[in-house]
Ligand SMILES: [Ca+2]
Ligand SMILES: [Ca+2]
């Protein structure tokens with residue numbers, strides 16, 4: 001019996017001894033501590049392009065430490081939830097974030113990281129560690145969708161869109177018979193632009209001409225659409241026409257009538273246009289249509305291609321922009337220009353004015369509807385943060401849109417053009 005009992009005790013002792021001696025050895029080889037990490041908050045408050053570097057710093061504390069193997073980076077856009085973005089290795093813990101127009105550009109962007117160690121431990125973290133703001137670097141797009149060339153007054157239907165829905169201008173470029181395209185006019189916009197129409201005076205000289213058109217749009221952030229590789233072309237022949245004006249545009253498409261700095265009158269042909277330019281008469285009436293004063297324009301009127309333009313330059317209809325003095329005194333000088341205007345053209349040179357157009361000047365009428373109202377005020381509120389010098393909301397022509405514009409508009413609120421006075425609908429020539 002003793003010979004049997006001894007080995008049993010030995011076996012029991014052996015199991016206990018192995019268990020007892022191996023326990024501390026196994027504990028020393030197991031990393032059960034989670035690693036730690038953070039996305040370095042060195043992104044800058046505001047980015048200067050769509051791409052920027054993102055890096056992570058981390059470590060695997062505790063003992064034993066198996067070491068960090070990788071970091072998962074999570075990203076959130078605006079008020080949205082965090083989502084997994086990418087993984088970087090512990091040996092090269094940096095990468096590049098590239099914002100995508102229409103997806104995550106023009107937003108605040110937030111990051112955090114989750115570290116993994118070589119033993120499979122995973123950091124727990126759910127809040128932002130670094131953030132930045134990605135401005136609007138996304139240019140708008142525009143296209144000409146149709147051209148009606150049935151008469152020399154071409155009608156070009158165009159649309160423009162922007163990821164941020166913030167189109168500011170759409171410029172029309174035209175090239176004739178292979179010549180380099182030149183900007184001929186522009187459309188001033190707010191928001192999106194769908195199926196608007198540019199008008200363009202084609203040549204009426206009995207000869208076939210090929211016209212190439214394209215548009216370039218800009219957004220309020222200053223992004224400009226790339227010049228398209230080719231334009232939309234139209235070939236047309238129009239019999240030599242009796243010269244006549246085709247319409248009028250005021251302030252190159254800007255809606256405002258706070259000031260009048262640029263008037264354009266396209267014609268059916270260029271023949272004799274230089275002489276006709278000297279036979280344009282501008283008459284001012286009150287906002288009620290009373291009185292009649294001739295406005296001197298001879299030093300501002302000229303022929304430009306197939307159009308007559310009256311370019312008042314830095315002045316407002318020939319009068320210097322009031323500067324200095326109190327708001328009230330400047331406002332009184334500004335509103336002295338308000339009125340109802342008749343532009344008359346003696347095309348044939350017979351002393352009779354065959355064509356007359358009507359427009360108005362009304363300080364604070366940002367949308368040009370003949371009244372100064374809360375709607376005009378809201379245009380300025382929207383424009384307050386925009387750069388730019390020649391803008392509908394720049395009531396006092398200071399080159400900036402600020403609270404002074406609001407002050408002038410507030411003083412003018414309620415002023416209006418008599419509703420019995422007809423206005424010529426301006427076109428985007
Ligand atoms: Ca660890
Ligand atoms: Ca944009």
Ligand SMILES: [Ca+2]
Pocket residue numbers: 364365366367368369370371372373375376
């Ligand atoms: Ca208005």
Ligand SMILES: [Ca+2]
Pocket residue numbers: 393394395396397398399400401402404405
């Ligand atoms: Ca201003």
